[in-house]
Amino acid sequence: MDPVIIAGAGPVGLALALALARAEVPVILLDESSGDDERRPARTAVLRPDTAALLEGLGCRAGQxxxxxxxxxxxxxxxxxxxxxxxxxxxxxxxxxxxxxxxxxxxxxxxxxxxxxxxxxxxxxxxxxxxxxxxxxxxxxxxxxxxxxxxxxxxxxxxxxxxLPQHELTRALRTALAAVPGENLVRIISGTRLDTLEQDARGVSIHTRGAQSTWWRGSYLIGCDGPRSTVRKLLGVRFPGxxxxxxxxxxxxxxxxxxxxxxxxxxxxxxxxxxxxxxxxxxxxxxxxxxxxxxxxxxxxxxxxxxxxxxxxxxxxxxxxxxxxxxxxxxxxxVHHRLARRWRVGRAFLAGDAAHLLGALGTQGLDEGLRDVANLSWKLALAWHHEATDALLDSYQAERRGAVSARLRAADQALPLVRASGGWHAVRRSVLPGAVRTHDALLTDGHLGRGPLGEPPVYGRSPLAPAAAPEGSVTVDTEIGAPAADVPVTAPDGSLTRLRARLGRELLVVLVAPGTGVWDRRHWLRAGLMPRLAAAVAALPVRAELLVTEEYPGAPAHTVLLVRPDGHLVAALSGVRPAELYACADAAVGGKAARGGAAEGSSAEAEAEATAH
The missing domain is CATH 3.30.70.2450 (Alpha-Beta Plaits)
Incomplete structure (x- = not known):
């Protein structure tokens, strides 16, 4: 299959290229600049714990x-x-x-x-x-x-x-990209700008001008080319706000x-x-x-x-x-507030500032762009390596556009109150999204990444969620659709690691088994419920990794958790339930019933019109 083409080599484009390359998806990255990042100490980036963990998991040492x-x-x-x-x-x-x-x-x-x-x-x-x-x-x-x-x-x-300064983040991402193993897995084309875009049922053709004036062929195209996105304009997508x-x-x-x-x-x-x-x-x-x-x-x-x-x-x-x-x-x-009407048009997608602009009251646009990367990268990797449903690819827009739209609504509702002449007294008397918040607390939430202005999104109404709660579901402290807690886990090779370190390309199946610390890890797959659970995982419609944890917040013993590659919880089941686990895993990757169904991009368009900001 042809490589994935990414237009734009800012932090979002670089992070997406890195995520796809680590999933063994070849990438062509179009960089309008010469590759030398301008040093601007006043242009900085704030990374919340979930986006910092994403970069660390991709091998980007931005934290240094x-x-x-x-x-x-x-x-x-x-x-x-x-x-x-x-x-x-x-x-x-x-x-x-x-x-x-x-x-x-x-x-x-x-x-x-x-x-x-x-x-x-x-x-x-x-x-x-x-x-x-x-x-x-x-x-x-x-x-x-x-x-x-x-x-x-x-x-x-x-x-x-x-x-950290944004140029330091960009440099760390470029360093991580250069260290990705695999010959010609990532090609960075500097000094090149996209000017023509054509699509068909099997891929995308684009023409560039600049250092290389030529045609390129890709399986998918992602516009990470900023607020004045050429990709968005060529797709004819409106950007109101x-x-x-x-x-x-x-x-x-x-x-x-x-x-x-x-x-x-x-x-x-x-x-x-x-x-x-x-x-x-x-x-x-x-x-x-x-x-x-x-x-x-x-x-x-x-x-x-x-x-x-x-x-x-x-x-x-x-x-x-x-x-x-x-x-x-x-x-x-x-600070501008804008939201693209569509984030997917056929085989082309928008991410980062090309899809949304926000930043009032301490909200962080870069954080949201990196969350776009976490959501889209595993879906594109699955589509590139295997046949994927339109439901899976459409879910990127449904989930991410819905989350950013909610963030913008929260900021727009709070702004008149926080900035009004009544100041914090007006806020105390007014109900803001989620709770009655004072001026200080609201702004602190925005800057620290908490509350409706900053916390990681919950995809509770995702099209990838099971149609109904499966039989045997249990309630844990993590809401279905929310990021799973980063608990210590035992990997199949017996090594101890953390849940976030295993995120990426595959689904994760986690068994909550108190006392596993005393197991002989050389034989842990043969103990207790593990043989039955291992057989159920092997029968899933897509690859999944089986992990064990001593405890999970709010989960009773023998709870089985299904976690998406981007860390969001799909289901929590009581014990080993092969049929229910299979159904949840199938839904999480778009479902077999949707394969080859609706016209490409059609459900994404309907969702965009229904949730237009």
Missing amino acids: AAVPWTGWRTMRRRQVVRQLTLVPGGLFPLGPAGGHDGPDSRGYDVGYVRDGGQVRDNGSGGHEGSSGGGPGGSDSFGGFSGGPEGDEAEEPELPSPLH RTAVERHAVAALRAELPWPGEAVLHRSPPWRTVDAEVTARPLPRGVWRLDWLLPPGRDLVTPDALLARVHDTLTGWCGDPAPPYELLDTGVHT
């Missing part, structure tokens, strides 16, 4: 160039409202970063909110109930002061995001701030009445990215105005005179 936040601090005027302790777990471990209760089932330590004395704004720019002094003192904000805000309860586990939802002035600078390793959200800083909000997020080598939310309008941000923001912010945080700093990069970041 990243900083996990050790805490998250929110302030209002000069008052510290809350500080969350974030303790990174098994992905890219650091030393202890505060108190914790030990590892949870996913390998992360459980963080908590430190409770302290209550703090009140005394109306003079200072605060009461803290141990520190004002500007110029040993601690301008008196350390942490204040417990949960309003009705907020103590926070649950808080795994840390990773923060909102322009300039938010604007931020951005600066990357090297300086010593009072909160090493912590991310900071400061609302209504008293030193600049025109700026409603400023955030600071640490980067490697003592660098920080600072973002100032700009007032509505399209006023030009001059260099002098940006330098004034830097000076006023550093003085407000650290005292007068401002600490020395080295300004590395500046810019203006404009």
